[in-house]
Amino acid sequence: MLKQLNRADLDLLLTQISDEYRLQVPQLLADGTRQLAGYTGEAELSLTGEVLQRKPSAFFFPQTQRLLDIDTAGAVAVPQPAEKPLALFGLNQADLAGIRFLDRFFRAAPADDAYLRQRNGALLIGLTGMAGPDNCFLSLSAGDCDIELVAVKESWLALGHSSDGEKLLQNFPEGDKTQLVRMRHLNEGTAAESDLLQQASQLLIEDRVPDQFWMEIADRCILCSGCNLVCPTCSCFCVQDRNRGEITERSRVWDSCQLDAFMREASGHNPLGTDALRTRRRIHHKLAADVERWGEFGCVACGRCDRTCPTGIGMMAVAEEMVKCFGPGKP
Amino acid sequence: MNATLTTCPYCGTGCNFYLLSDDRGRLSGVEPAAKHPVSRGQLCIKGWNAHAFVDHPKRLKTPxxxxxxxxxxxxxxxxxxxxxxxxxxxxxxxxxxxxxxxxxxxxxxxxxxxxxxxxxxxxxxxxxDHCARLCHSSTVTGLVETLGSGAMTNSLSCFEETELVFVIGSNTTEQHPLIGSRILQAVQRGAKLLVADSRKIRLSRHADLHLRHQNGSDVALLNGMMWQILQDGLENRAFIAQRTENFSALQHSLKAFTPDYVARITGLQPGQIIAAARQFATSDRAMIVYAMGITQHSHGVDNVRAISNLALLTGNLGRPGTGINPLRGQxxxxxxxxxxxxxxxxxxxxxxxxxxxxxxxxxxxxxxxxxxxxxxxxxxxxxxxxxxxxxxxxxxxxxxxxxxxxxxxxxxxxxxxxxxxxxxxxxxxxxxxxxxxxxxxxxxxxxxxxxxxxxxxxGRKVIEPxxxxxxxxxxxxxxxxxxxxxxxxxxxxxxxxxxxxxxxxxxxxxxxxxxxxxxxWPCPDPAHPGSPILHLEECARGKGHFSPVDYRPPGELPDAEYPLLLNTGRTAFHWHTGSMTRRSHLLDREERHAFVEVNPEDAITYQISERQQLKISSRRGSIYAATRVTDRVPSGQIFIPFHFAEAAANVLTNNLLDPESGIPEFKVCAVRIEPC
The missing domain is CATH 3.40.50.740 (Rossmann fold)
Structure with a gap:
């Protein structure tokens, strides 16, 4: 199915979606931060621009998420799902890949009910094509969304990748196939980032990166944990209980493998007891361990860790340095 | 999910973030403000967890x-x-x-x-009064006298323009992490870094020179650097002539502070002092960054005066990429x-x-x-x-x-x-x-x-109290x-x-x-754009005033009865007395117990092993804390963070006050340790 939406059509589509879903749309917040926020029909949409600040997967796996309440008699109450499912609009190819990665992890048996309460029935709407900063090109999705809007000049090609998506698009006008072909052509030249990750991954798998490298990278880490918290494929959490008299609230909160206490044992011993080991783990997990487990990188190249790292040791920066030091042509 | 822009409650860096709240009026997380000039899409670990204590069950709810x-x-x-x-x-x-x-x-x-x-x-x-008495009262007193204003003279953006950063008595990557990161970025683009701190702080790993001078010997070190600068003729004569007063008194006061004399007081090598002086004075734009290591002494105001003298002597004031930059805590x-x-x-x-x-x-x-x-x-x-x-x-x-x-x-x-x-x-x-x-x-x-x-x-209201x-x-x-x-x-x-x-x-x-x-600020009227840099054409008081200072030792140094020096401070994960961070799950989990840093040599002398409980005593009291054997502290010194009420470092510290600023000597007192 290929449809074409002008601005009025887009507004109509979003209004229709918002009837059935809790629709989140890209907006510019007070200081210009570009982030998903609740659709009101009034606030201006940000239809082109930088990668969304907060990772969209945070709607399904938020920083703090209530798991259950336990009362003094031992009765357990689990939060009810919201009346309407979520719809997230404005996801780029990496955002969608991140959600697909998390889906596979949290849906694997035993399925994670807290995640599914938010995720089940949710509608994902990709925004690709000429929708980057200054209308630059964003890679097309892998079809891992319900609807994909591909920005072309002053309109959007609309692809329905699921039956829900197709249903929502059915009444809109047919799209221009030649424009889609042009977009797919552009898409073929966007693999530079994954080439870099591929080379870095190979170095790790072949064990060609010495400990000294990790010590030098770790020396630059100021232990903010941001790289983990912004990562759309990071799924680690810890559990927090808060006792309010009659009720104990159990929640999970985002955790970070860059923290000493992440692996510290009760005795005080820590198998990942140095900054260097933890830094190595962060990169190795995404580029080597995940490849072995899932057959793909745990990095979707969204760029968020590089953006949020105060000292410039995000994934891409480290991969680049690794390849520069130990890549092809180096002894 | 609602997102409300506000200012971080922890350190004085001034990061902005969005507090995320749900429809029931509870906070669910934090997201850094991407376009804010200080945070720029980044936060430290405390910032990322700034929502966590708000909803704690122990919040006070009634009078x-x-x-x-x-x-x-x-x-x-x-x-x-x-x-x-x-x-x-x-x-x-x-x-x-x-x-x-x-x-x-x-x-x-x-x-x-x-x-x-x-x-x-x-x-x-x-x-x-308020807790500035315990942190930067020495700065306010000292810099008002020498410059006419007690505030940081320059802006954080100046780290992008400086040639050299001289960090003395500031564990910047832990206590002002987003400022520490700017210093690391400056080093990455080629700026020089001098660190003067008795502890091996993270910044010292990146420093061109790390001066591990004795706690409390800052005046001697700074005077020694100035002696060498005058000896080499590296002072900024034009700046001294046009912008300062009382230079001859400074010259006179420095006569005794030869590298050999200063080396004896500070425990450094004379060559280190000479090298620090030359690197500092030969940089066209140098920033001095300092914090509690300078101010929390019975001679804290003198330390600040010495820093001010060094900046005036080399003309590092009133320009981008320079300045006297006290980092405010709260x-x-x-x-x-x-x-x-x-x-x-x-x-x-x-x-x-x-x-x-x-x-x-x-x-x-x-x-x-x-x-x-x-x-x-x-x-x-x-x-x-x-x-x-x-x-x-x-x-x-x-x-x-x-x-x-x-x-x-x-x-x-x-x-x-x-x-x-x-x-x-x-x-x-x-x-x-x-x-x-x-x-x-x-x-x-x-x-x-x-x-x-x-x-x-x-700061904006997000939820109801x-x-x-x-x-x-x-x-x-x-x-x-x-x-x-x-x-x-x-x-x-x-x-x-x-x-x-x-x-x-x-x-x-x-x-x-x-x-x-x-x-x-200063932002004197509704049309004024604000002032990123102070003392541009002239100092707030007119001429920059050289205020000569002599070295005075700390009030209580180690002796036979209390043979170790106690240094106190903070960790990266806790805030001051811990009332907020110890109620924030991730931060509490990272540092849950009081600890004392002991140098490996001292650990051998006292036959102490990692994680062993120690009794630490001063003339004012005793506490118990777990040992952390580390070369972060030099031999002869122990370090205890003051966050932990159950082992409060301030049971031990000396309430000897600076005569002018009234700040206590938190960074030096004499203690003994006993394994138990």
Missing amino acids: LIRKNGKLQPTDWQTALDLLHDKLSEIAAKEGPDSLMFLSSAKVSNEENYLLMKLARAGYGTNNI NNVQGACDMGALPDVYSGYQKVSDPQIREKFSTAWSVKLPETPGRMSTHAIEAAAGGELHGMLVLGENPVISDANQALVRQALGKLEFLAVIDIFLTETAQLADLVLPAACYAERDGTFTSTERRVQR PGDARADWQILVALLHRCGLKNDYTAPAEIMHEIASLTPSYGGIDYSRLEGDGLQ
């Missing part, structure tokens, strides 16, 4: 009154009446100066202003000082002792004002212990854990006839109070905060009402109007102008 020795819930009317009656009664019986008011670097400018007004206009005393410690929560000045550092200034405030507030400057908080504790002080109102401070010599603090507070505490948790200080009032935290009230680079920014808790400004307005003073403020923005009308450096500050990046 508490002590009955039959126990704190019991009461209503606001009873609590506020009692507070006012007690303060008035003590003032009438013992005189207004028998009261003490402790304000807070954690509350807004507006709230600091109101408490300052309440103390002076409401209860008739200048006895108001998110509003700059603002609390600016607002006159100090015993000797009204807002904008206008002197209480100046009759014209007093007249101005007296007219504005329609009340006669006290003439004598009040007591510093550290002197107030001594006075209370000596029975000279009878009533105290503490707003959001925890002196039982934060002040030096805890036994003295407990004795002092115990002797008071009446102690009232306004706070968000039942802190160790609140536990001793006769009356406790529950306050809203940063996420539950509006107000402005002034960061270390003098940037006045908004728990139970009956109220915003501090509302509590203070209720007391102003009882004192018969103006009390019709309906929002903090209105309080800021009054502040702007009476405070020249804040004259152009208005909420309507604070929606973007905030404004850096």
Whole structure:
């Protein structure tokens, strides 16, 4: 199915979606931060621009998420799902890949009910094509969304990748196939980032990166944990209980493998007891361990860790340095 | 999910982030502001967890009154009446100066202003102070004398333009992480880094030179560097001639500080001192960054003077990429000082002792004002212990854990006839109070905060406070009402109007102008764009004043009975007395227990192993903490963070005060350790 939406059509589509879903749309917040926020029909949409600040997967796996309440008699109450499912609009190819990665992890048996309460029935709407900063090109999705809007000049090609998506698009006008072909052509030249990750991954798998490298990278880490918290494929959490008299609230909160206490044992011993080991783990997990487990990188190249790292040791920066030091042509 | 932009409650860097809240009015997370000039999409670990303590079950929800020795819930009317009656009664019986008011670097400018007004206009005393006494009082005293303004001279953006950063007594990557990261970025692009710190802090791994001088020998080190600069003829003669005064006195004062002499005092090699001097003086644009390692000494003001002398000698002032950059600790410690929560000045550092200034405030507030400057908080504790002080109102401070010599603090507070505490948790200080009032935290009230680079920014209300808790400004307005003073403020923005009308450096500050990046003071009028760099053409006082200083050793050095030097400070994961961070799950999990850093050589001498419990004793008391064997501390020194009430470092510390700034000697005292 290929449809074409002008601005009025887009507004109509979003209004229709918002009837059935809790629709989140890209907006510019007070200081210009570009982030998903609740659709009101009034606030201006940000239809082109930088990668969304907060990772969209945070709607399904938020920083703090209530798991259950336990009362003094031992009765357990689990939060009810919201009346309407979520719809997230404005996801780029990496955002969608991140959600697909998390889906596979949290849906694997035993399925994670807290995640599914938010995720089940949710509608994902990709925004690709000429929708980057200054209308630059964003890679097309892998079809891992319900609807994909591909920005072309002053309109959007609309692809329905699921039956829900197709249903929502059915009444809109047919799209221009030649424009889609042009977009797919552009898409073929966007693999530079994954080439870099591929080379870095190979170095790790072949064990060609010495400990000294990790010590030098770790020396630059100021232990903010941001790289983990912004990562759309990071799924680690810890559990927090808060006792309010009659009720104990159990929640999970985002955790970070860059923290000493992440692996510290009760005795005080820590198998990942140095900054260097933890830094190595962060990169190795995404580029080597995940490849072995899932057959793909745990990095979707969204760029968020590089953006949020105060000292410039995000994934891409480290991969680049690794390849520069130990890549092809180096002894 | 709702996202509200606000200012981080922790350090003075001034990062902005979005607090995320759900429809039930509970916070669910934090997201850094991408376009804010300070945070730039980044935060430190405390910032990323700044939502976590807000919803803690132990938040205070009702006023508490002590009955039959126990704190019991009461209503606001009873609590506020009692507070006012007690303060008035003590003032009438013992005189207004028998009261003490402790304000807070954690509350807004507006709230600091109101408490300052309440103390002076409401209860008739200048006895108001706050925790800047424990952190940068030495800076305010020292830099006002030499430059005419006690604030950071330059801006954080200056790290992008500097050629050299000289960090002395600041563990920047842990205590101001987003400033520390700017220093690391400067190093990455080729700037030089000099670090002077006895501990191997993270920055030292990146330093061109790491000077591990003895704690308390800063004056000697800085004088030695200046001696060498003069010896090499590397001083900035044009700057000295045009912009400074008293140079010959400085020259004269430095005569004894040869590298050999300084090496003996500091424990450094003469060559290290010479190299530091040459690297510093041959850089065209050098920034000096300092914090508690400089200020928290019985000669803290002298340390600051020496730093100022070094900057003036080399002309590193009034230009981008230079300056004297004291990093302020709390998110509003700059603002609390600016607002006159100090015993000797009204807002904008206008002197209480100046009759014209007093007249101005007296007219504005329609009340006669006290003439004598009040007591510093550290002197107030001594006075209370000596029975000279009878009533105290503490707003959001925890002196039982934060002040030096805890036994003295407990004795002092115990002797008071009446102690009232306004706070968000039942802190160790609140536990001793006769009356406790529950306050809203940063996420539950509006107000402005002034960061270390003098940037006045908004803090925004995101959710309602728990139970009956109220915003501090509302509590203070209720007391102003009882004192018969103006009390019709309906929002903090209105309080800021009054502040702007009476405070020249804040004259152009208005909420309507604070929606973007905030404004850096001085901002004297509504059209003024703010001042990223101070002392541009001339210093605030006119000429930069060289203020020669001699080396004085710390008050209590190790001896046969107490053979080790105790250094105190903080960790990256906890904030001060821990009332917020120890109630934040991830931060608490990272550092859950008190610890003491011991050098490997000392561990062998004392036969101590990793994680072993140690008894640490000074002349003032003993605590127990787990050993961390590490070469971060030099041999002969131990380090203990002061966050942990159950092993409070300040049980041990020495309350010897700097004679001018009243700051205690937190960074040096003598202790002994015993394995147990």
